Structures are given as structure tokens and as C-alpha cells.
Amino acid sequence: MRTVVRTLMAGFLALAGPVLAAPAAAAHVQEAQQSARTDSASSHQLTISIDALNPSFATPSSTVTVSGTVTNDTGSPLQGIQVQLLTEDQDFLARSQMDSYAAGSNSVMSPLPIGTPYVVPGTVRSGSTVRWSASFSAAAAYYGATFGVYPLEAQAESAGGTPLAAERTFLPFWPGNDSADPLSTAWLWPLIDEPQQGPCPQTLATNSLAASLRTGGRLDTLLAVGEQWAQQDELTWVVDPALLSDAQLTAQRHFVGGNATCTGAPVSPASAAAASWLAALRTGTAGEPVVVTPYADADVAALTRAGLDANVRTAYQLGESVARKILNRPFGMAGNGPGDGGSAALAWPAGGTADASLLTSLATNGGISTVVLNSGEMTSTDAPYDNALAATTTGTGTEMGVLLADSELTSVLGSASAGAPAGAQFAAEQDFVAQTAMIAAEAPYQKRSLVLAPPQRWDPPAAEAERLLSLTSSLPWLHPVGLSSLASAADDLKARQPLAGSQVDTAELGSGYLSEVRSVDSSLALYTDLLYQPSASMLQTLDAAAVGTESSAWRGAGGAAGSLALTKLADYLRYWEQKVQILAGTKLLLGGASGPAPISVQNAGQLPVQVGVEVIVPPGSGLSVANPHALIVVPAGKTGTVTMTMYSSGIGTTTLQLQLVTKNGLPLTWRGASQSLSVEATHYGRALLVLIAAALGALVLTSMARWIRRWRNDGRVHGRSGGAG
Known part of the structure; x- marks a missing residue:
């Protein structure tokens, strides 16, 4: 009978919730409460907080102890302050009711005092904070035998019983072991950061990663706590390969900052913490399910929307290659899914949002068969109750499994970051306990699943992260399972509803x-x-x-x-x-009908290049080039020369265009990659040869004539001399 009532009430509240309660995410509720406390303090009021609840849920035999602080900002000392606990004998029927209660709206029934009030001893001076603690018996609360979540309030009162301030929280009540079928609960545990490497080798943009990897840093906390509970809670690690590469470089002597020319970057010593973190990651995740994101956790949704599918493929291929090398295990198409380390099977898009076109891109470019999305993206298969398992279709009509990560719990997990006050941390932890209990209590004997996905760059206090994981394995209404088992179940479902054809997340890259x-x-x-x-x-x-x-x-x-x-x-x-340029004169004299034209190419860069030198001859000029597309390899810091042969059929000046191109014919467009060359063809070379030949011929003829005359003259002289004798 109770299940029927819950079903009807839950359906009603699901429809009427926005009108009746205007529910907000639990994280926003906590922020509002914290803001209210701050406003109260600044407006000279008394404030009360709750920062501990032991145990976190009640059983018929338990004694519940609540504790916190009272702060006097009234401007005057106060005496006789007491703290009274209040609860109700009616549990919440839906999560929207819980949101309304946390936001300050009245609960279903009037709260009833429970337990003995705590009287603050002595005088509370203005500006001071004192601790309080009060207890009550769960049996005295008349919770009965019903599994559910009940309201719990701590009210600060004057000596005369006048309410001065109040703080609200939730208390689940668990009657016994058969009160509900536990939710199959899977965690994603993210190790994702900002990418730090640019085009300059051995260089990081900043040195912020080193601090995050040191003891007590964000990434160190996530790894240490995750390792401790990985097997017990069956965590699935979600790792950005860019983080692995950045950590590997941080563990070596490297440069930080610098300019686009890869100079001016100071040297940073190798980080022992980074080396230890990487070693611990390899050891701690060995044999554990690891999913790698596309490299740098690329914004696949934005890239897909912009038609940059090749970039998506590169991000996945690069990510799988880097992760495979650093973690020394299979990933990507060579892997067999998240159960044994393969990353191709599952994707967790940034922000947990997607549309049909994104699913198509993930399937085509990343080999994805299951996607993790926010629960708000699709209706639960067990609506109006929550269930993580769903299925949909891509833009091409193929089916894809969907795991719906509970959006409200994602907000709860992210509501208290490192350094948050104890009250905020407690609120996040207790909201986690209460929200999961409410999900289970909505349909206690219906087998359902729950996926827990923190913010992708989560920064929890170590104590809170450890507490949340310990709760997952200790709360009787939760049963830890591996994400791969839920992914397999989702893949077997028949797609019942498509995602929006085009849905733009306002946060994605513009x-x-x-x-x-x-x-x-x-x-x-x-x-x-x-x-x-x-x-x-x-x-x-x-x-x-x-x-x-x-x-x-x-x-x-x-x-x-x-x-x-x-x-x-x-x-x-x-x-x-721009370090690659043509070095040639602006004018070339072609004395004959043909001649060589040497063209030099300078490479002032740090890597060898191969370029083509293309000579563009205007049509009808009478000038031609034997090899107008010559390729040349120029070593780094050197100058290379290619010699072209030019032919001219007439006399005159022709302006050619010299153009550097890549080996595939793409023209280089920067200044110095092209140049004009004026070629003057005179044909003076042939005429000069004729003149020289004629001159030589005349010289030979003249010499012969002189020799003949001398010979004749010599003969006459000898003849006369003989006759006289």
C-alpha cells in the first residue's frame, strides 16, 4: 500500500514540483544556506550550524547525536541560549520535497521537539562561537518501520523558548536489512587537469601541476583516497592522458613559461612528488578499470559542432597512444572495454551533456559504445523513479548505451571544495547520504542502478572524499559495482528515446x-x-x-x-x-638562348625542411624553364641552392615569380617565401662567338699571307746570292 502511495505522490510531485517547491540542486541549496548565515552575521543576528551527525542514518536502536556551533553576532552578550532538535514522523515522498525543505519551505507537518535541549553554559560574548551537542533516541522519534528520509532541524532558542536561528539537515531511517533492494552503485573517479604542454619541447606553461601532485595537493588527494577504496567500491578511474604526459615531464628537469621562440623559459628542477605520483598511479591502477579521455579532455562536443571531426580522431588516437606508453597497458581500439583498461568503449563528455550528432562523432571517431551523461539529459527507464541505465540512438540511427549520472548528486559532490568550512563539508556528506537513501526509498523493491560522477576537475577535501567512499560501501541501501557491468547492461537495452538533434551546451568552446x-x-x-x-x-x-x-x-x-x-x-x-626564405637576386642576365639560374633557399630554423621552388612564367613571354618544380632539402641553419635552366626564344626582359611550396605543392605564404625575378635575354653570346671566330679567321689569314710573302722574299735573296758566285 505504501509503495502505491509513494508512486502516486512521486508522480504528482514530479509534475507539480516546480510550482510547489521550485527545487534547486542540493549544492545550490548549501550555497544559499551558507550565504544566509553570512548575511545573518553581517546583520547582527545569532546563527547556528550543524557540522556532525553520528550515525549518519538512524536505526530502531540507535541514539543520534547532532553537533555544531552557535555564533553570536548580535552585538550584545547572550545568556541562557539553548539548542533544541526537531523532527517529524512523516518522511519525504520525493527528492523535490527535500529540496524545498532545505531551501527553507515548510515541511509536510509541523516539526516536533525531540530529545533534551542543549543549554549553552555561561554567557556567549558578541563575536564569539561556541560548540553544542544534543542527542535523541530514534525509537522516541516515532519513525516506525518505514525506510525513508526524515527532516531534522537544530533550533537555537532564547532562555524563554523564543526561536532565534535554525539549521536544517536530513536523517535517513533504516528499519532493517530487508527494507530495500540496494542500488547497484558505480563511481567514476576523475584524474583530469589543465593541459600544460605547448609546442616547445620539455616546457610547461606553468608549474601549478607540481603543487597539485605533492602530498595534500588536489591530484595527490584523489589518487591516495581512490587507491584506498578502489577495490572495495569498484572505482572506475577516468584519466586524462595529457595529465600523464605533463606529470612525466614535471618529474624531469624542465622549462616553465618562455615565449613562442622557445627561449626565455627558466629551468625548473625535477619534481620527486611527480615521479612518486606517477609510480603510485601505475601501481594503484594495475588491473583496475581505467578509462582514458581524449587527449587533454578535448571538448568533443564543440569540435563536432564546428565540423572538426579530424581533431576528435586525433585527440582520441593521441590520448590512447600516450596512455598506453606511460601506463604500459592496452587502451583504445586494442583494448576490450573499461573492464580491462580499454578506453574505446566508454566516453564521459565534458559537462555530461550530448546530442545525437555528438554521439555519432564519439562512435565514429572514438569507437564509443557507451556514454555517461547527466541524468537530466534523458528520462529514466523507470520514470518517475531514478535509474542510471538507458539507451538511445546516434545521429545515424545506431544504438548506444547510456549511463545517467545523477545530476543532483554531482552538484552535491562538488558543493564543498578543499578549504571549505566544516559545516559545508558535513552538508555535502549528509546530503549524499540522504539523496541516495531517497532514491532507494522511492521504489525500495525495484532493482535499479546509480552512477556517481563528481565534477571532472573535482577538488574535494581528503576527509570528505574518504568519507564519501566509505559511505558507499557501508550504507545498506547502496551496493558498489563496476561501471563496466552497468555499461554492459545499458548496451543490451533497446533504445526508447533519442537525444535532441542539436543541443548546445552554453559552456562549451565558442x-x-x-x-x-x-x-x-x-x-x-x-x-x-x-x-x-x-x-x-x-x-x-x-x-x-x-x-x-x-x-x-x-x-x-x-x-x-x-x-x-x-x-x-x-x-x-x-x-x-618564416625562417625559410628565398635568397636570390632581383635580376638575371641571359646572354644566350639558354642558361643556368641558381636559386638559393635559406633555412634559419632548427629542423631540416624540404621545399619546392616553383618558377611561374607569364604566358607568351618566350621564356621557358626546364624544371619549374624542383625540390630541395635544406638542413637546419643552412642554405641550399637549386639550379634551373632557362630558355629564351627572343630578346627582351621577362619578370618571373619564384614561389616556395611544400613537397605536396602547398604555397608558403609568408614574406620571403616568394620573390620576383627579372630575366633579360640579349642573345649577345652567339653574336660574340661569330665575331670572335671572324676575328680569329682574319688573324689566321693575315698570318699566312705574311708567311708566304716572307718565304718568297727569302727565296729571291738566296737566288741572287748564288748567281754572283
Whole structure:
């Protein structure tokens, strides 16, 4: 009977919730409550907080202890302050009711005092904070035998019983082991950061990663806590390969910052913490399910929308290659799914949103068969109840499994970051307990699943992260399972509803930014085409720098850092491309009908290049070139020369155009990559040979004539001499 009532009430509240309660996400509720406390303090009021609840859920035999603080900002000392706990004997029927209660709306029934009030001893001076603690017996609360979530309030009162301030929380009640079928609960545990490497080898944009990898840093906390609970909670690690590459470089002597010419970057010593973190990651995730994101957790949705499918393929291929090398295990198409380390089977798009075209891109370019989305993206297969399993179709009509990560719990997990006060941390933890209990209590004997996905760049306090994982394995209404088992179940479902054909996440990279990405892509393609036999590591560095500019980390507040990375890559390409130039005179004299034309190409860059020298002859000029498309390899820092043979059928001046092109014929467009050459054909060479031949002939004839005359004269002289004798 109770299940029938719950079903009817849940359906009603699902329809009427926005009108009756205007429910907000639990994280926003906590922010509102914290803001209210701050406002109260600034307006000279008494405030009360709850920062501990032991145990986190009640059983028929338990004694519940609630504790927290009272702060006096009234401007006057107060005496006789007491704290009274209140609850109700009616549990919540839907999560929207819980949201309404946390936001300050009245609950279903009037709250009833429970337990003995705690009397604050002595005088509470203005500006001071004191602790309080009060207890009650669960049996005295008349919760009965029903599994559910109940309201719990701590009210600060004056000595006369006048309410002065209140703080609300939730208390699940678990009657016994058969109160509900546990939810099959799977965790995604993200190790994702901002990409740090650009085009300059051995160089990071900033040294922020080193601090995050040190003991107590964000990534160190996530790894250490995750390792502790990985097997017990069957965590699925979600790792960005760019983080692996950045950590590997941080563990070595490296450069930080610098300019687009790869100079001016100070040296940073190797980080022992980074080396230890990587070693711990390899050990801690060995044999555990690991899913790798596309490199730099690229914003696949934005790239798909911009038609940059080749970039999506590059991001996946590069990510799988880097992760395979650093973690020394199979990923991607060579893997067999998240259960054994393969990443091709499952994707977790940035922000957890997608449309049909994105699913098509994931399937085509990443080999994806299951996608993790926010629960708001699709209706549960067990609506109005929550269930993580669903299926949909891609833009081409093929089916894809969907795991719906509970959106409200994602907000709860992200509501208290490192450094948050104890009250905020407690609120997040207790909301987690209550929200999961409410999901289970909505349909206690219906087998359902729950996927827990924190924010992708989650920054929890270590104690909170550990507490949440310990709760997952200790709460009786949760049963930890591996994500791969839920993925298999989702893949077996028949698609019941499609996603929106086109759905733009307002946070994704914008069209203006992606237009710049497209321009840099063109420049990069030109530059790599220019290089002569570049090494695989060099090409990977350039690809990583390009994909790094497409990271989802540059959404929202990260946009400035993304623009900086994009500008640096563009400047780098422009600088080194322009080191290749033509060195030739502006005028060439062609004395005969043909002649050589030497053309030099200078490569002032750091890598060898191969370019073509193309000679463009205007039609009808009477000038032709024997090899107008000569290729030349020019080593780094050298000048190479290619000699072309030109032919002229007439006399006159012709202006040619010399153009450098890549080996594939793409013209180089920067200043110095093209040059005009004026060729003057005179044919003076042939005429000069005729003149020289004629002159030589005349000289020979003259010499012969002189010899003959001398010979004759000599004969006469000898004759006369003989007769006289």
C-alpha cells in the first residue's frame, strides 16, 4: 500500500514540483544556506550550524547525536541560549520535497521537539562561537518501520523558548536489512587537469601541476583516497592522458613559461612528488578499470559542432597512444572495454551533456559504445523513479548505451571544495547520504542502478572524499559495482528515446575561439608538410600542443588560459615558418638562348625542411624553364641552392615569380617565401662567338699571307746570292 502511495505522490510531485517547491540542486541549496548565515552575521543576528551527525542514518536502536556551533553576532552578550532538535514522523515522498525543505519551505507537518535541549553554559560574548551537542533516541522519534528520509532541524532558542536561528539537515531511517533492494552503485573517479604542454619541447606553461601532485595537493588527494577504496567500491578511474604526459615531464628537469621562440623559459628542477605520483598511479591502477579521455579532455562536443571531426580522431588516437606508453597497458581500439583498461568503449563528455550528432562523432571517431551523461539529459527507464541505465540512438540511427549520472548528486559532490568550512563539508556528506537513501526509498523493491560522477576537475577535501567512499560501501541501501557491468547492461537495452538533434551546451568552446583553432590547424598542417622527415616525437609534440588548445578546461573561466595557449602555438608556427626564405637576386642576365639560374633557399630554423621552388612564367613571354618544380632539402641553419635552366626564344626582359611550396605543392605564404625575378635575354653570346671566330679567321689569314710573302722574299735573296758566285 505504501509503495502505491509513494508512486502516486512521486508522480504528482514530479509534475507539480516546480510550482510547489521550485527545487534547486542540493549544492545550490548549501550555497544559499551558507550565504544566509553570512548575511545573518553581517546583520547582527545569532546563527547556528550543524557540522556532525553520528550515525549518519538512524536505526530502531540507535541514539543520534547532532553537533555544531552557535555564533553570536548580535552585538550584545547572550545568556541562557539553548539548542533544541526537531523532527517529524512523516518522511519525504520525493527528492523535490527535500529540496524545498532545505531551501527553507515548510515541511509536510509541523516539526516536533525531540530529545533534551542543549543549554549553552555561561554567557556567549558578541563575536564569539561556541560548540553544542544534543542527542535523541530514534525509537522516541516515532519513525516506525518505514525506510525513508526524515527532516531534522537544530533550533537555537532564547532562555524563554523564543526561536532565534535554525539549521536544517536530513536523517535517513533504516528499519532493517530487508527494507530495500540496494542500488547497484558505480563511481567514476576523475584524474583530469589543465593541459600544460605547448609546442616547445620539455616546457610547461606553468608549474601549478607540481603543487597539485605533492602530498595534500588536489591530484595527490584523489589518487591516495581512490587507491584506498578502489577495490572495495569498484572505482572506475577516468584519466586524462595529457595529465600523464605533463606529470612525466614535471618529474624531469624542465622549462616553465618562455615565449613562442622557445627561449626565455627558466629551468625548473625535477619534481620527486611527480615521479612518486606517477609510480603510485601505475601501481594503484594495475588491473583496475581505467578509462582514458581524449587527449587533454578535448571538448568533443564543440569540435563536432564546428565540423572538426579530424581533431576528435586525433585527440582520441593521441590520448590512447600516450596512455598506453606511460601506463604500459592496452587502451583504445586494442583494448576490450573499461573492464580491462580499454578506453574505446566508454566516453564521459565534458559537462555530461550530448546530442545525437555528438554521439555519432564519439562512435565514429572514438569507437564509443557507451556514454555517461547527466541524468537530466534523458528520462529514466523507470520514470518517475531514478535509474542510471538507458539507451538511445546516434545521429545515424545506431544504438548506444547510456549511463545517467545523477545530476543532483554531482552538484552535491562538488558543493564543498578543499578549504571549505566544516559545516559545508558535513552538508555535502549528509546530503549524499540522504539523496541516495531517497532514491532507494522511492521504489525500495525495484532493482535499479546509480552512477556517481563528481565534477571532472573535482577538488574535494581528503576527509570528505574518504568519507564519501566509505559511505558507499557501508550504507545498506547502496551496493558498489563496476561501471563496466552497468555499461554492459545499458548496451543490451533497446533504445526508447533519442537525444535532441542539436543541443548546445552554453559552456562549451565558442565559435569565435574555434575559428582561431581552425586557422592554427591550417598553419600546423603547412608547417608539418614543410619539415623533412620529422621524428615521431616531434609530430606528437605538435599534435599535443594543438589538441591542448581544444581542451574542455578552457570552458568558462579557463578561456583566458586557452586563448594564451592558442596564441603561443600560432606565434610559434609563424616564427619558425618564416625562417625559410628565398635568397636570390632581383635580376638575371641571359646572354644566350639558354642558361643556368641558381636559386638559393635559406633555412634559419632548427629542423631540416624540404621545399619546392616553383618558377611561374607569364604566358607568351618566350621564356621557358626546364624544371619549374624542383625540390630541395635544406638542413637546419643552412642554405641550399637549386639550379634551373632557362630558355629564351627572343630578346627582351621577362619578370618571373619564384614561389616556395611544400613537397605536396602547398604555397608558403609568408614574406620571403616568394620573390620576383627579372630575366633579360640579349642573345649577345652567339653574336660574340661569330665575331670572335671572324676575328680569329682574319688573324689566321693575315698570318699566312705574311708567311708566304716572307718565304718568297727569302727565296729571291738566296737566288741572287748564288748567281754572283
